[in-house]
Structure formats: C-alpha cells, structure tokens
Amino acid sequence: MAANGFKSPAPVLPGLGLHSFHNDSPPFAGAATSEHGDPEYLSLESSQTLPSSSSHDDSQLLPERHLHQHGDHYRNPQNNLTRLPSSSSINTIQTQSKSNPRIDAPVPQRIPIPSNNSNPVDDDLSLSSSRSRRLLSGYLFGNPPSPSENKNLAEEVGAVANTASGGRGRRPSLDSEEEGRYPLPTPPIKDDRDSPPLSEAFKSYSSPKPSQTNNRTLSAQSSDSQIEKRTGEISLNDSPEYRPASSTEATASHEANSVGVTNQTGIIKLTNNPEQNDTRETGSRSKEPGHGQGGYDPLDGLNDGEADLDLSAPQATDGGSGAYLRGEVDYSLPRHRLRKTMKDESKIPLVIVACGSFSPPTYLHLRMFEMAKDEIIESQTYEIMAGYYSPVSSYYKKSGLAPANHRVRMCELAVEHTSTWLMVDPWEAGQPEYQRTAIVLDHFDEMLNGGKNGEGGVTMNDGKKRRYKIMLLAGGDLIESFGEPGVWSEPDLHIILGRFGCLIVERAGSDVWAFLLSHDILYHHRRNVIVIKQLIYNDISSTKVRLFVRRGMSIKYLLPNSVIQYIYDNKLYRFTDVKATIG
C-alpha cells in the first residue's frame, strides 16, 4: 500500500509521485499540462483582467483597480467604483464561453442560509457536520453541470474512493491499526533552513534584562461576562501592574510595539524594536545578515518555536490594513516579509496564498503554511518567498463570518509573533463586492509581478527579473467543492489550477486523491497541483471555536493567545455576531 493510500498507484496513474503530481511542472506563465496545450484562457496577458462573474456585461461594476493596474497604490475601493472597460479585454474568455453555455451565465447566485433556524449556534452546528457547507453558505457560480455529467462524476468518485480505501469507503489514517502498511514519506530535507536547535533559542531568552521591558502587555482581564472569565485564562502576566485598566486598553496593547512572554524563568517582556531588545545573544540567526533585502531573511532558519519569540521578524507597519479598511489610506500590498532575492536561483520563486474566511484563524490555518513549506522544501523545485492570508470580504455570505476588519486583524495578530514569513493582505477583505478566488490570485500576480516599468518580480544575481509563481493553498474540502455544481466556474478553475497552481492540504474526511482523479479539470492540471499529506492530523475547526466561545468554553491552545484576546476584547462570536454580518 502506498503512502497516498492507494493500493497500487502505478497502474492507475503512471508517474504519480509520492505526494503530488507537480514535480515536472513548468516554471510559470501557465502550466502546460496537456500535450495539446492549454485552453486559450490560461494565457491572459498581463493587461487583461480576469472575467468577472458576469464577464459579458460591460456595465459590470468593478473596483477601480481594474483601471489602475500599475504599482501598488489604489484608491480606496469603497468609494471608487468604476465601470469595467470594454469587454474586448477578456476576449479569450468570451471565445471559450460562447461554446459552453455553462460558462455563459456565471452570474453569482446567493444561496440563502436556511432562515427557519434563528439560533446561530444551531446554524454553526449544522454547518459543522455538513459535507456541503459551501452550497449552504457560499456563492454559487455558473450553471450546474448536466445531470448526466454529475451522475458519472459521482459514480466515478465513489468507485475511486472505494478502491482507494480498500472498499471501506474511507482511506485509513496513519493512526489506524494499519499504520505499518503506510510508510511515511521521506522527511523533508531541513538543511535548507539552517535552523539552530530550538533549545538554543530558548537559552538565549533565559536572561531577560529588566531595562528592556515595556509596560504594555497582553492581559486576559476582562470587564465583563462569564465567558471571558472562563476562557480568558490566557493572561501572559497575572501581575496587576501589567493589566490594562479596560478592555479598550487591552485592545490597544495588541497594536503596541511590544509583547509579553511568560516562561518558567519569569516574565520576559520584549519590545519589537531590535535595538532596545538585545536579549538574543546566542543561537539566533535573525541578527545575522540575511539573504533578503534589509538584512533580514524571513525564511532563514527560524522554526515555529523560535518564531514565537522572534521579535526581530519584520512587523506590519502600525495601523496599515486597519487604516486601509477604514478608507483612510490607499491600498498597498504588505511586503515586509517578502523575500526579494533568492538563495538558489535554479528554483522557482514561490508565493503561497491562502484564501478563506479565517473566522477566526486557528493554529490549523497556521500549520497549513508550515506543512506546505515542508512539502516545498522536499520537492526542491520552488523556493518560498512569502505566504499571505487573504481573508474573504464580508460580502461572502457565510454563517459565522465576523466583519472583515476583525478577521484581517485576527490574521495579522496570528502571524505577527508566530511567523517570520507570513503576512496578511487586506485587499480582498476591503473590496466593495465579493471577489472570486481567481480574481484574488490575479490581484497578487499584478501586485508581485506587475508594474509597467518592470519593477515587479524577483531580481536575480545577473540583474534580470523573474516572476513570482503564485499558488493557492487550500484544504481538501475546499478543493472538493470544485466538483460541487455552481460553486466554481470552469474558466476560473483553469486559471486557478493552470495559470497559478494549488497546494492542497488533506483534510480528515476528504479524499483528495480520489477527487483529483475524478475531476477532469483538476486532473488536467495535475502537474500544477501539490497534495500535502497531514502527517499529524489537525482538524481544528473555526466553526467549533465559535461554538466554544458562544458556550463559554476554553479555546486556549486552539489559536494564538493574541487572537483569543482579540476575540474577547471585541466580543466576537458571542450572540448575534455568530451570524454573517456586512462590515
């Protein structure tokens, strides 16, 4: 039995890799995964926009960014809607869609959340157990495939899933009694990261210098509610001296340039300013010159444990995304952790983008990126330049969606002190209408590789530029929704899978491999798809976190403390705001 769960992968799919199909994927400019070339719509010129959900309608309202495609700065989209330019810019899509009536009518339809249930907790519970959450909660795109096609696909999926699981309907997990029959993949080669041992980093923090402390720290003290008392045991410092007087002040402390860390040796409080904060005397790579511009390389060796304390990792500028979402400043893509040069120029520079609700972001959402990183390092094909969360806007009508500004801030808090290479892009969240994932990836492409003066891309040693490859990071359940009628349009799937690419993290309960075989478009672009096996299954669910908050249960160790604090400070997920809200 192969590690991917198939009894014998070779006869089914010659050339199927241990983890994925991606190994011989071409650099970028579209993945030529077919001998006969790819569909026309994979080769959008940089001047072309992606089709909107009603791409044939010239009166479609789009944010002004479609008219200002150079540089990072856009006017606040809240106030600047403009009409889509002539549909001639998307001719290739139209050509395709004319021959395919299903693509011809991709006007999003909103599927209402069943309204006969007024209890938000029950809504979340039912969503939690539903296998078709997106049909209940998301937008629908395009017309459903014909019933006969559906039936064939469903039969194929069933057949493949059954074969894959040895007839038991579900592939056994690594934890099952059959563990021995599922050899683990070769561990990733860690040498690239050049990490100091974790213990070294902690040693370096064992002698805090009182003079380097900052008075502001996170505190779980709350002004009200039993919920906060029960779940708010996240105080990093119980000393009253460090408690903000009010929850407002506690909120402000998140934005302060400091963090409090308690360990067995006592309270260590560190500022984010490396000059004031010189506790890291040994074992740290972050003080050494990095490979990135500015002397700091986000990917240069800090692993998770250290990163929790890595205050020299570049931080987002204060108030950046908040100010943008409030319409106070122009948009710009956060780049503070984006690597601009490569260590190994024989590889492909890769930026990973995770689209989703993140309501709230959990350790699973953080782990997804780390799992992807291991897989990428193992593949030796790509070099990771950065990772981004792109929280969906409030216009994505989904149960439990907190207002977009809160979800963006929670994602920022989640990565600020736990990661050295992850960032949060507020663009999608700040758009005045729902943006499909293909459009979001196109936005990243524009931001990272665009620029009329050729300023985008990665600068090679010889001064030449190379484009960042952008890949979507998603869980197996999201990928399986590719097969749900009306949720994704076919042209979008070709763009997402062909022009960009997908990193798919297996999710307990979803059989990504079987689905990959059964889905024609996914299979067509299989060489641009990387399936990531969860070697330690993590199924932390945002839905359940919301329910725990609602029920006053602890959510500690399910998500970063800073995010927990934010949830309580802002009274999220308690009562009515469990429901979707337009922010």
Ligand SMILES: Nc1ncnc2c1ncn2[C@@H]1O[C@H](COP(=O)(O)OP(=O)(O)OP(=O)(O)O)[C@@H](O)[C@H]1O
């Ligand atoms: N347990 C999991 N395993 C693998 N991927 C996951 C898991 N949970 C979420 N994801 C992936 O994380 C991304 C963002 O997820 P999103 O926040 O939209 O939904 P969710 O985590 O399922 O939350 P909710 O419970 O609110 O539906 C998606 O690609 C999703 O597939």
Ligand SMILES: NC(=O)c1ccc[n+]([C@@H]2O[C@H](COP(=O)(O)O)[C@@H](O)[C@H]2O)c1
């Ligand atoms: N057609 C599309 O582009 C499409 C369809 C469904 C979900 N999505 C995206 O997937 C992400 C996760 O969605 P769910 O929270 O419903 O799992 C969101 O970012 C959403 O925008 C995109």
